[in-house]
Amino acid sequence: xxxxxxxxxxxxxxxxxxxxxxxxxxxxxxxxxxxxxxxxxxxxxxxxxxxxxxxxxxxxxxxxxxxxxxxxxxxxxxxxxxxxxxxxxxxxxxxxxxxxxxxxxxxxxxxxxxxxxxxxxxxxxxxxxxxxxxxxxxxxxxxxxxxxxxxxxxxxxxxxxxxxxxxxxxxxxxxxxxxxxxxxxxxxxxxxxxxxxxxxxxxxxxxxxxxxxxxxxxxxxxxxxxxxxxxxxxxxxxxxxxxxxxxxxxxxxxxxxxxxxxxxxxxxxxxxxxxxxxxxxxxxxxxxxxxxxxxxxxxxxxxxxxxxxxxxxxxxxxxxxxxxxxxxxxxxxxxxxxxxxxxxxxxxxxxxxxxxxxxxxxxxxxxxxxxxxxxxxxxxxxxxxxxxxxxxxxxxxxxxxxxxxxxxxxxxxxxxxxxxxxxxxxxxxxxxxxxxx
Numbered sequence: 001x002x003x004x005x006x007x008x009x010x011x012x013x014x015x016x017x018x019x020x021x022x023x024x025x026x027x028x029x030x031x032x033x034x035x036x037x038x039x040x041x042x043x044x045x046x047x048x049x050x051x052x053x054x055x056x057x058x059x060x061x062x063x064x065x066x067x068x069x070x071x072x073x074x075x076x077x078x079x080x081x082x083x084x085x086x087x088x089x090x091x092x093x094x095x096x097x098x099x100x101x102x103x104x105x106x107x108x109x110x111x112x113x114x115x116x117x118x119x120x121x122x123x124x125x126x127x128x129x130x131x132x133x134x135x136x137x138x139x140x141x142x143x144x145x146x147x148x149x150x151x152x153x154x155x156x157x158x159x160x161x162x163x164x165x166x167x168x169x170x171x172x173x174x175x176x177x178x179x180x181x182x183x184x185x186x187x188x189x190x191x192x193x194x195x196x197x198x199x200x201x202x203x204x205x206x207x208x209x210x211x212x213x214x215x216x217x218x219x220x221x222x223x224x225x226x227x228x229x230x231x232x233x234x235x236x237x238x239x240x241x242x243x244x245x246x247x248x249x250x251x252x253x254x255x256x257x258x259x260x261x262x263x264x265x266x267x268x269x270x271x272x273x274x275x276x277x278x279x280x281x282x283x284x285x286x287x288x289x290x291x292x293x294x295x296x297x298x299x300x301x302x303x304x305x306x307x308x309x310x311x312x313x314x315x316x317x318x319x320x321x322x323x324x325x326x327x328x329x330x331x332x333x334x335x336x337x338x339x340x341x342x343x344x345x346x347x348x349x350x351x352x353x354x355x356x357x358x359x360x361x362x363x364x365x366x367x368x369x370x371x372x373x374x375x376x377x378x379x380x381x382x383x384x385x386x387x388x389x390x391x392x393x394x395x396x397x398x399x400x401x402x403x404x405x406x407x408x409x410x411x412x413x414x415x416x417x418x419x420x421x422x423x424x425x426x427x428x429x430x431x432x433x434x435x436x437x
Contacts, residue, residue: 017128021121021125021128049093049096049097214251214252215251217383217384218251218252218255219255220337220383221304221335222259224302224333224335225242225256225259225261225302226259228242228301228302229259229260229261230260232260232261232262232301233260237329239262239301240262240299240300240301240329240332241261241262241263241264241299241300241301242256242261242262242263242264242300242301242302242303242304243263243264243265243266243300243302243303243304244256244263244264244265244266244303244304244306245265245266245267245288245303245304245305245308246265246266246267246288246305246306246307246308246311247265247266247267247272247276247283248265248267248269248272248276249272249275249276249279249281249283250265250276250279250281250282250283252265252304252306253265253276253281253282253283254279254281257282261301262301263282264283264284265281265282265283265284266283266284266285266286266287266288266291267283267284267285267286268285268286268287270285273285288308288320289319289320289323292320292323292324292326292327293323295327296327297326297327298326298327298328298329298330299327299329300327300328300329300332301328301329301332302328302332302333302334302335303324303327303328303332303333303334304334304335304337305334305335305336305337306335306337307337307338307339308336308338309336309338309361309366310338310339310351310357310358310359310360310361311356311357311358312358312359313358313359314359314365314369317361317369318369318372318373321369321370321372321373321374321375322373322374324373324375325373325374325375334370334375336366336370337383338361338366339351339357339360340363340382341360341361341362342363343386344421344422345386345421347360348421363380363382367380392414392417392418
């Protein structure tokens, strides 16, 4: 984000200023309507004329002979001085009228200026509202652009990972299939009938279960393995290894070693094993049944099967669990992680994606098979919930407050999302072309 681009904090500040201005105007208008503003010139208009004929001793004549004589004397003197007092009074009245007129003109100018200021303030508020709308739209565009860039970066990283894996597989194949120095053959080599290759499960897994996802999930069971590593460091019994069946490239094996455990892995994918060994990980190409059968009873501290059991039929899985129970030391544990078919999104997206998947296992079914094989204290741990962006969310409070129309729009969007998931298209077509030469 550059310096010229608005920040979310700036938009919030503008919204706060607008709210404060609108509230101040509302309070000002409410106060003006509640209490009528007095006219400051009303008293001036009432008192601006001087009356030279104010009554003396009327309507109540003062009591006492002397007071009455004085009142009559004042009346006589005032009448005798009227030729002198009246011009002064008229001059004072003229002056008072000029002052009142000036004050009235000043009040009109003040009211006009106040109206202009209120009009200018309203224009500023409208301008700020327009600016807020522009900034809000710009902020939405920035968020959308950021999301697009992040999605593109994720796609490029995944495609780069696939290219790297293919190159590494090609190098491994080249080292394995490089012919020895040519010697004069005593007889022609037998004819080799090429076998059609099957679906490339390794690349399929790399496409939809990449290294970034693996890194995020390596610590899912640290609460189980950290106490085991501490017990081995404290010398509580022999340091038996942990076997990771279906280890792939050995990321989880490397993580267990970082925790301080002796660990190794086995897998049937030769390419994955080659890559794991090239990275210095203790992984081996071996069949799980044959490898377990060859181990001494009670020789393992734990066995992990991460995304493995769904590749087996129930009969083979029960056999595998029975072998595991024999090879584990007393108190050893088996961790079998698999896709949760009770989540329809997982069943429709991830289970059906891999053609090597055999049976979706209900959590209670997996628990039953473990118990039937002689394992005990089976616990079910549900992992990796669907991200918030893919779930139905509660209506935001602002939409509920805006009325039935906004709430109806929210409901319509979620009904469409639910319909797409439960009652989506029943068929699809995959259309492909042969590359042009």
